[in-house]
Amino acid sequence: MGKLDGRVVIVTGAARGQGEQEARLFAAEGARVVLADVLDDQGEALAKEIGEGRAAYVHLDVSREDDWQAAVAAAKRAFGKVDGLVNNAGILRFNELTSTPLDEFQQVIQVNQIGAFLGIKSVAPEIEAAGGGTIVNTASYTGVTGMAYVGAYTATKHAIVGLTRVAALELAARGIRVNAVCPGAIDTAMSNPAQLDPEADGEAAAQALGELYAKLVPLGRVGQPEEVARLALFLSCQDSSYITGQPFVIDGGWLAGVSVL
Ligand SMILES: NC(=O)c1ccc[n+]([C@@H]2O[C@H](COP(=O)([O-])OP(=O)(O)OC[C@H]3O[C@@H](n4cnc5c(N)ncnc54)[C@H](O)[C@@H]3O)[C@@H](O)[C@H]2O)c1
Numbered sequence: 001m002g003k004l005d006g007r008v009v010i011v012t013g014a015a016r017g018q019g020e021q022e023a024r025l026f027a028a029e030g031a032r033v034v035l036a037d038v039l040d041d042q043g044e045a046l047a048k049e050i051g052e053g054r055a056a057y058v059h060l061d062v063s064r065e066d067d068w069q070a071a072v073a074a075a076k077r078a079f080g081k082v083d084g085l086v087n088n089a090g091i092l093r094f095n096e097l098t099s100t101p102l103d104e105f106q107q108v109i110q111v112n113q114i115g116a117f118l119g120i121k122s123v124a125p126e127i128e129a130a131g132g133g134t135i136v137n138t139a140s141y142t143g144v145t146g147m148a149y150v151g152a153y154t155a156t157k158h159a160i161v162g163l164t165r166v167a168a169l170e171l172a173a174r175g176i177r178v179n180a181v182c183p184g185a186i187d188t189a190m191s192n193p194a195q196l197d198p199e200a201d202g203e204a205a206a207q208a209l210g211e212l213y214a215k216l217v218p219l220g221r222v223g224q225p226e227e228v229a230r231l232a233l234f235l236s237c238q239d240s241s242y243i244t245g246q247p248f249v250i251d252g253g254w255l256a257g258v259s260v261l
Helices: 017-028 040-050 065-079 102-129 151-174 202-216 225-236
Strands: 008-012 032-037 055-059 084-087 133-138 176-183 247-250
Touching (some): 008 017, 017 032, 017 084, 017 225, 102 176, 133 151, 225 247
Parallel strands (some): 032 055
């Protein structure tokens, strides 16, 4: 018996990173998974690998409402219903607030914040029609504390925590639980762009990051996307049946307190 037997879950940003691991784990736990992303080749290859009948890929730019409508329709065509959503897609831009161009700030809001809003708005009615289910929003540790040089990103991640609370209040009576994961530093292309650069010295980049997180993070290492996937699974299955409206930090203890060493 899988923890998600009979469920149909849309995972956004599923072509790589945390979304990929969520799609793999959810399928292994019995769900049929709709992988949604803008990286069509990677997403399609992954869905194929997970297996026809277990996974399907749809092109979805989370910032576009018409894409959401098409994705929900495609999910229902493939698997008959939708009763789960992981709003995972996101982008990161580094800049000092006073140097951030308006269009960069707006782009981050468009994908991270409006993308999560449109996901809730588009999918919640389908989850209700399916008899209830779950939404997991991907915020960040920057959703519960500040971080210099990522002001636009931090603002959107705080907004996602707020959206999570409001959605939980409004959707509880419709049988939908809504929670947020707040990852710290996770070993994906977002925190280590060298993973995407064929010219980069991947080993050197990984070693430098390893040394950085050994100092910063009490557990002494960067987190793995599989670890976040297990938290998203917990929040999507019956193990968390009495939990809604909460942000869950998963950061190796980084936010536990101020280090003196
Ligand atoms: N990696 C970290 O350290 C970290 C920490 C905290 C939170 N997060 C959050 O976790 C989530 C997943 O990021 P990741 O670490 O796997 O990084 P990633 O960059 O590997 O994955 C992000 C995915 O989102 C997709 N995406 C980007 N824009 C999109 C759009 N408009 N529509 C649909 N898909 C889009 C990308 O194509 C990619 O597949 C993000 O929301 C990110 O903000 C990451």
